[in-house]
Amino acid sequence: MSLKIRKLDSSAAGFDAALAAVLAFEASEDEAIERSVAQILADVKRRGDAAVLEYTNRFDRLDASSVAALELPITELEAALESLQPKQRAALEAAAARVRGYHEKQKIECGSHSWQYTEADGTVLGQKVTPLDRAGIYVPGGKAAYPSSVLMNALPARVAGVREIVMVVPTPDGVKNPLVLAAALIGGVDRVFTIGGAQAIGALAYGTETVPAVDKICGPGNAYVASAKRRVFGTVGIDMIAGPSEILVLCDGTTDPRWVAMDLFSQAEHDELAQSILLAPDDAFIARVEEAMAELLPTMPRRDVIQRSLEDRGALVKVRDMAEACAIANRIAPEHLEISALDPQQWANEIRHAGAIFVGRFTSESLGDYCAGPNHVLPTSRTARFSSPLGVYDFFKRSSVIEVSAEGAQTLGEIAAELAYGEGLPAHAKSAEYRMKQTG
Amino acid sequence: MSLKIRKLDSSAAGFDAALAAVLAFEASEDEAIERSVAQILADVKRRGDAAVLEYTNRFDRLDASSVAALELPITELEAALESLQPKQRAALEAAAARVRGYHEKQKIECGSHSWQYTEADGTVLGQKVTPLDRAGIYVPGGKAAYPSSVLMNALPARVAGVREIVMVVPTPDGVKNPLVLAAALIGGVDRVFTIGGAQAIGALAYGTETVPAVDKICGPGNAYVASAKRRVFGTVGIDMIAGPSEILVLCDGTTDPRWVAMDLFSQAEHDELAQSILLAPDDAFIARVEEAMAELLPTMPRRDVIQRSLEDRGALVKVRDMAEACAIANRIAPEHLEISALDPQQWANEIRHAGAIFVGRFTSESLGDYCAGPNHVLPTSRTARFSSPLGVYDFFKRSSVIEVSAEGAQTLGEIAAELAYGEGLPAHAKSAEYRMKQTG
Numbered sequence: 105m106s107l108k109i110r111k112l113d114s115s116a117a118g119f120d121a122a123l124a125a126v127l128a129f130e131a132s133e134d135e136a137i138e139r140s141v142a143q144i145l146a147d148v149k150r151r152g153d154a155a156v157l158e159y160t161n162r163f164d165r166l167d168a169s170s171v172a173a174l175e176l177p178i179t180e181l182e183a184a185l186e187s188l189q190p191k192q193r194a195a196l197e198a199a200a201a202r203v204r205g206y207h208e209k210q211k212i213e214c215g216s217h218s219w220q221y222t223e224a225d226g227t228v229l230g231q232k233v234t235p236l237d238r239a240g241i242y243v244p245g246g247k248a249a250y251p252s253s254v255l256m257n258a259l260p261a262r263v264a265g266v267r268e269i270v271m272v273v274p275t276p277d278g279v280k281n282p283l284v285l286a287a288a289l290i291g292g293v294d295r296v297f298t299i300g301g302a303q304a305i306g307a308l309a310y311g312t313e314t315v316p317a318v319d320k321i322c323g324p325g326n327a328y329v330a331s332a333k334r335r336v337f338g339t340v341g342i343d344m345i346a347g348p349s350e351i352l353v354l355c356d357g358t359t360d361p362r363w364v365a366m367d368l369f370s371q372a373e374h375d376e377l378a379q380s381i382l383l384a385p386d387d388a389f390i391a392r393v394e395e396a397m398a399e400l401l402p403t404m405p406r407r408d409v410i411q412r413s414l415e416d417r418g419a420l421v422k423v424r425d426m427a428e429a430c431a432i433a434n435r436i437a438p439e440h441l442e443i444s445a446l447d448p449q450q451w452a453n454e455i456r457h458a459g460a461i462f463v464g465r466f467t468s469e470s471l472g473d474y475c476a477g478p479n480h481v482l483p484t485s486r487t488a489r490f491s492s493p494l495g496v497y498d499f500f501k502r503s504s505v506i507e508v509s510a511e512g513a514q515t516l517g518e519i520a521a522e523l524a525y526g527e528g529l530p531a532h533a534k535s536a537e538y539r540m541k542q543t544g
Numbered sequence: 545m546s547l548k549i550r551k552l553d554s555s556a557a558g559f560d561a562a563l564a565a566v567l568a569f570e571a572s573e574d575e576a577i578e579r580s581v582a583q584i585l586a587d588v589k590r591r592g593d594a595a596v597l598e599y600t601n602r603f604d605r606l607d608a609s610s611v612a613a614l615e616l617p618i619t620e621l622e623a624a625l626e627s628l629q630p631k632q633r634a635a636l637e638a639a640a641a642r643v644r645g646y647h648e649k650q651k652i653e654c655g656s657h658s659w660q661y662t663e664a665d666g667t668v669l670g671q672k673v674t675p676l677d678r679a680g681i682y683v684p685g686g687k688a689a690y691p692s693s694v695l696m697n698a699l700p701a702r703v704a705g706v707r708e709i710v711m712v713v714p715t716p717d718g719v720k721n722p723l724v725l726a727a728a729l730i731g732g733v734d735r736v737f738t739i740g741g742a743q744a745i746g747a748l749a750y751g752t753e754t755v756p757a758v759d760k761i762c763g764p765g766n767a768y769v770a771s772a773k774r775r776v777f778g779t780v781g782i783d784m785i786a787g788p789s790e791i792l793v794l795c796d797g798t799t800d801p802r803w804v805a806m807d808l809f810s811q812a813e814h815d816e817l818a819q820s821i822l823l824a825p826d827d828a829f830i831a832r833v834e835e836a837m838a839e840l841l842p843t844m845p846r847r848d849v850i851q852r853s854l855e856d857r858g859a860l861v862k863v864r865d866m867a868e869a870c871a872i873a874n875r876i877a878p879e880h881l882e883i884s885a886l887d888p889q890q891w892a893n894e895i896r897h898a899g900a901i902f903v904g905r906f907t908s909e910s911l912g913d914y915c916a917g918p919n920h921v922l923p924t925s926r927t928a929r930f931s932s933p934l935g936v937y938d939f940f941k942r943s944s945v946i947e948v949s950a951e952g953a954q955t956l957g958e959i960a961a962e963l964a965y966g967e968g969l970p971a972h973a974k975s976a977e978y979r980m981k982q983t984g
Contacts, residue, residue, distance in 0.1 A: 191962060192962060192963075192966055195958075195959045195963050195966075196963065198959045199959055199963060206669055209659075209661060209669075210671065213659040213671070214654075214655035214671075214942075215655025215656070215937070216655070217653070219649075219653040227916070228903070229646055229649075229916065229917050229918060231653070231654075231918075231933075232901065234896050234897075236929065236930055237896070237897075250967050251963070251966070251967070252967065283967075319929045320930045338785065338925070338927065340930065341927070341929075341930035341931060362978065363975070363978050363979070366971060366974050366978055367975050369971040369975070370969070370971040370972045370974075370975040372971070373969055373970070373971040374969075404970065404971055405970050406970065410971065448947070449947075452672075452945070455672075455943070456674050456677070457674075457677075457943075459943065459944065460943060460944035460946060461672065461943050461944065461945050461946070462946050463668070463945065463946065464948070465979075466948045466949060466950050466952070466953040466979050467946050467947055467953075468948075468953075468960075468975040468978070468979055469975070470960050470972035470973070470975045470976045471948055471953070471956045471957065471960050471976055471979075472944070473964075473972060474963045474964065474972075475956055475959040475960050475963070476667070476946045476948060476956060477669050477946075478669060478671075478944035478945075478946055479944065482944070485778070487778065488941065488943065489676065489677065489759040489781075489941075490676055490759045490760045490780065490781035490941055491781060491941055492941045492942035492943075493671075493942060493943075493944050495942070497655070497937075501928065501929075501930055501931055501932045502654075502932035502933060502935065503895070503897075503898045503899065503900060503901050503932075503933075504899065504900035504901065504912070504919065504922070505892070505900075505901050505903065505918075506900060506901070506902050506903065506907050506911070506912050506916045506917075506918055507888070507889075507902075507903035507904050507907055508904070508906045508908075508911055508916060510906050512906070513906040513907075513911065516911045516915055516916060517911065518635075519635045519638045519639055519914060519915040520908075520910050520911050520914040520915050522631060522632060522635035523635050523636065523639060523691070523692055523914045523915070524910060524913075524914065526632055526635075526691070526723055527690050527691070527692065527723075529810070529813055529814075529846075529910075530844065530845050530846065531806060531809040531810040531812070531813040531844055531846065531850065532810045532813070532910035532913060532914075533910070534806050534809075534810075535803070535806040535807050535809070535908040535909070535910045536908055536911055538800070538802065538803050538806055538908070539803070539906050539911075
């Protein structure tokens with residue numbers, strides 16, 4: 105198998121434009137999908153259970169008599185957990201324990217506590233921090249059903265203190281994935297409905313007679329699910345609309361090229377649109393990685409997807425030095441960034457924009473995907489410039505708290521009234537002045 | 545002037561549906577606006593400065609020769625500040641100092657620090673927290689040009705440590721608002737372009753030869769601006785798409801009814817879609833508030849807007865008691881919640897969902913709008929169930945940090961490989977196994 109992966113050199117003329125072309129990705133919008141989703145959502149909003157039941161029976165080829173019959177009893181989740189091979193179950197539980205532990209630390213560090221302070225005149229200011237009442241988690245059915253995703257979405261919500269977690273997962277032709285159901289139990293999901301698609305998103309957003317309305321919907325899905333999430337945003341919160349997955353490997357040439365090759369493969373095997381890029385200051389090393397890829401590719405079960413992904417969207421980039429590699433990494437703002445180098449910390453210090461930074465050659469991305477502890481739901485498509493991994497903070501929200509003392513109302517009233525008159529809002533001014541002794 | 549404001553009773557049959565009808569608000573989508581905005585954005589993306597200049601000259605009736613000529617020199621901001629009346633300037637500076645002070649406290653409390661911990665085997669896990677590189681602030685021109693909004697958007701970004709803040713504000717017919725320009729200077733804005741509408745949002749999102757691309761766009765705007773923000777979301781972050789402003793007053797009947805009436809007015813004067821609702825357990829008190837409103841309305845310069853807003857969207861609701869008022873408040877999840885009562889703190893403790901909680905009768909909403917310190921950009925339309933006031937946290941983001949030790953790679957590798965094989969992702973498994981001594 106010959107692999108034709110794009111090669112760039114940061115010193116070459118036109119490098120910036122060439123890199124931009126590699127990174128360019130426009131999610132296409134499908135008119136037919138948009139129309140269909142809009143109609144399904146409107147129908148679920150209007151007819152509730154009846155609509156959800158009809159769409160589910162039709163699209164998933166089921167014969168359920170009610171939406172209630174589509175809810176899985178907890179005993180079925182328990183049976184799924186019992187059915188796993190001991191080694192598989194142990195791995196799932198170990199991963200959950202580590203992810204839970206990390207997010208518990210995060211809860212302490214990320215400012216999930218209410219706070220306030222009192223000023224000299226007795227005025228109290230602060231913020232009240234509260235978890236969401238109810239979260240919904242979408243889990244895709246079929247091939248892309250990942251138990252690790254169930255854990256990564258449910259555990260931060262659980263740790264944040266969300267009262268109820270409702271999971272939806274389609275079961276086309278009635279096929280259930282025991283790993284996914286076991287993960288739901290381990291992750292602390294409260295209720296599971298075997299519904300999917302835009303109808304499931306509608307049910308979670310608007311609520312039906314049987315499915316409770318949630319406050320935020322998380323989790324990945326196909327184009328219908330993504331469109332539906334976008335449309336219900338505002339009625340409920342959503343996590344993010346993820347683009348194709350990405351890895352950027354920065355390597356100083358001191359790592360086994362086969363390790364680097366396999367790390368690039370691990371991203372590429374996700375799907376054909378996934379993006380794997382290597383930045384290295386050493387032509388000879390890049391050549392060795394290329395050789396390793398050519399050698400390893402035929403051994404990979406998912407070689408067709410890997411090849412297509414690498415040839416369409418991958419790149420091997422020769423850079424001047426590791427400092428330049430860091431600067432380019434900040435421009436790319438990748439979802440996953442591996443720093444495979446001697447003294448990797450010095451380079452990690454230079455990174456401002458990345459979903460997750462994998463420091464040092466022993467930290468393969470796949471360890472983070474499953475069990476290191478941090479969340480694997482990460483910002484893609486350069487959105488790491490302004491957004492963060494899914495975390496505990498996505499499952500709480502803040503209310504400002506303001507308690508102005510009688511004395512404080514005098515000084516603040518004067519400032520507010522002056523500005524309110526300036527903005528042409530006299531009722532605002534009067535409302536402040538009423539609290540001032542000299543005028544009220 | 546007779547004022548016909550809707551009255552509800554929580555004990556009456558059909559109350560839940562009646563309340564839902566009062567709260568129902570669907571932002572209408574205008575096809576013509578959508579098409580126009582899509583076309584302007586595409587044009588700005590393709591032609592950069594040339595497109596921005598053409599649209600600005602056409603829509604704002606200007607005759608600028610270049611986009612560079614639309615940038616205001618810092619001296620012009622300084623001149624605007626100097627031109628203010630001393631009292632106005634003092635009020636603006638006092639408000640800015642208080643808002644800055646509150647957000648500095650918030651920065652400390654809300655988890656803006658990087659953190660990490662080391663496990664027994666040497667594996668390091670944590671999060672790196674960094675400010676955004678560049679933020680864009682949209683400020684509307686004309687009537688709705690509020691200097692307080694400039695402060696509320698710029699100061700959290702400045703306090704968070706954003707490197708550069710770029711403000712855009714349209715100046716139709718060349719008319720500049722000195723209060724807005726002065727607020728930009730006080731708020732720490734770095735660059736100001738006198739451009740607006742969808743073309744300004746496009747310029748900030750994509751960047752042009754002259755306008756730098758930003759990472760996040762904040763600030764209110766008209767239907768074109770809202771549509772453009774929604775469309776560029778993903779390329780950049782956005783704050784939120786705000787609905788009509790809302791106030792919910794909970795009063796136990798012990799506050800001067802004129803204070804309550806004026807607080808309801810202060811929201812209603814914003815615009816005809818604004819929503820003002822009172823919950824009180826006392827029929828006689830509600831009648832006194834109604835009398836106060838009838839008496840005060842003719843004295844208000846913006847009485848037409850107030851009347852329309854109150855009659856179309858307002859409500860006076862008799863509740864069983866203050867505990868029920870709190871439960872209904874959580875259902876409404878209002879943008880602004882005033883608790884005007886004896887021992888207001890006991891009721892504040894019951895509130896889970898609100899943008900801002902104004903505790904006690906001296907805390908009029910208008911004090912929070914201008915100068916108490918907390919942000920006045922707040923979640924509307926029940927989104928306080930899952931979102932928060934604009935804050936310092938909106939201007940930084942997080943990167944997971946994972947540094948697995950050689951020893952850690954052994955134990956984690958085993959878990960990851962097991963789960964990766966289970967999910968049908970063998971390159972993930974191999975990549976983990978390479979780091980394990982027994983297999984790599």
